[in-house]
Amino acid sequence: xxxxxxxxxxxxxxxxxxxxxxxxxxxxxxxxxxxxxxxxxxxxxxxxxxxxxxxxxxxxxxxxxxxxxxxxxxxxxxxxxxxxxxxxxxxxxxxxxxxxxxxxxxxxx
Amino acid sequence: xxxxxxxxxxxxxxxxxxxxxxxxxxxxxxxxxxxxxxxxxxxxxxxxxxxxxxxxxxxxxxxxxxxxxxxxxxxxxxxxxxxxxxxxxxxxxxxxxxxxxxxxxxxxxxxxxxx
Numbered sequence: 001x002x003x004x005x006x007x008x009x010x011x012x013x014x015x016x017x018x019x020x021x022x023x024x025x026x027x028x029x030x031x032x033x034x035x036x037x038x039x040x041x042x043x044x045x046x047x048x049x050x051x052x053x054x055x056x057x058x059x060x061x062x063x064x065x066x067x068x069x070x071x072x073x074x075x076x077x078x079x080x081x082x083x084x085x086x087x088x089x090x091x092x093x094x095x096x097x098x099x100x101x102x103x104x105x106x107x108x109x
Numbered sequence: 110x111x112x113x114x115x116x117x118x119x120x121x122x123x124x125x126x127x128x129x130x131x132x133x134x135x136x137x138x139x140x141x142x143x144x145x146x147x148x149x150x151x152x153x154x155x156x157x158x159x160x161x162x163x164x165x166x167x168x169x170x171x172x173x174x175x176x177x178x179x180x181x182x183x184x185x186x187x188x189x190x191x192x193x194x195x196x197x198x199x200x201x202x203x204x205x206x207x208x209x210x211x212x213x214x215x216x217x218x219x220x221x222x223x224x
Contacts, residue, residue: 030211031211033212033213035215040200040220041217041218042202042215042216042217042218043153043202043215044215045212045214045215048211048212050211087152087153091211095211096155096158097143097155097213099152099153099155100152101151101152102152
């Protein structure tokens with residue numbers, strides 16, 4: 001079966017760094033996405049990885065290891081507005097998006 | 110960037126009525142559109158995938174006669190919830206994808222409340 005695993009909830013302090021991990025087992029792989037979703041809103045795109053390595057975009061970075069079926073989203077200099085759910089999603093061989101359940105990130109002052 | 114709109118953003122209706130939700134890609138042609146449902150504190154659940162001019166492909170457990178999807182053009186898809194019941198109350202989100210890119214662009218969502 002197809003499976004995406006990520007922690008249910010994480011807590012971090014404003015100004016700190018947090019890493020949200022995602023492991024996946026899918027039939028084929030055509031890229032991994034990270035989305036941010038604030039409560040009551042639709043997801044917004046954060047990053048896309050299809051090759052191994054680190055992609056940096058401002059305070060957010062995303063890493064992929066295809067051989068390990070593993071990705072992480074790194075958030076630096078955390079701000080209160082970063083409190084949200086972070087969704088990991090993998091595109092399988094049919095270009096279908098397989099979604100993780102999301103990680104709720106709580107930022108404390 | 111690519112913009113996807115949804116209308117209405119929220120709707121309240123009586124049990125037994127039908128509700129239509131529109132999803133439009135504003136500045137690109139969407140070869141594929143997706144409809145998701147999200148219940149409180151849960152992740153997105155894919156309901157169906159529709160390609161322009163073709164019948165939608167529904168996920169297991171989603172009643173195609175209850176959730177009618179029409180993708181008549183490359184910029185518009187509609188989801189009609191027929192004979193809505195309180196358990197259909199949810200956040201419905203559409204997304205669109207072009208043939209060129211892997212990324213899905215999400216609409217802002219429609220919150221449906223059935224009384």
